[in-house]
Amino acid sequence: MARKQEEGGRSRGTKPIPGDVAAPGTPGTGEDICPDCQGCGRLGERACQTCGGTGKVIAGIAGG
Numbered sequence: 784m785a786r787k788q789e790e791g792g793r794s795r796g797t798k799p800i801p802g803d804v805a806a807p808g809t810p811g812t813g814e815d816i817c818p819d820c821q822g823c824g825r826l827g828e829r830a831c832q833t834c835g836g837t838g839k840v841i842a843g844i845a846g847g
């Protein structure tokens with residue numbers, strides 16, 4: 784019984800999306816504007832699949 788339960792879902796929840804390089808909250812990562820939809824969350828008439836329609840993805844933070 785060592786199952787760890789994640790919690791703390793923010794606006795977009797904890798559902799992994801294709802554009803994420805890591806799970807939300809992972810050290811060294813942070814939200815960034817989706818490179819595919821430029822943060823609008825849509826591609827044409829469809830929701831952007833890269834960011835799941837949120838306009839943001841979890842990306843690694845460049846350390847210089």
Ligand SMILES: [Zn+2]
Pocket residue numbers: 817818819820821822824825831832833834835836837838839
């Ligand atoms: Zn997007």
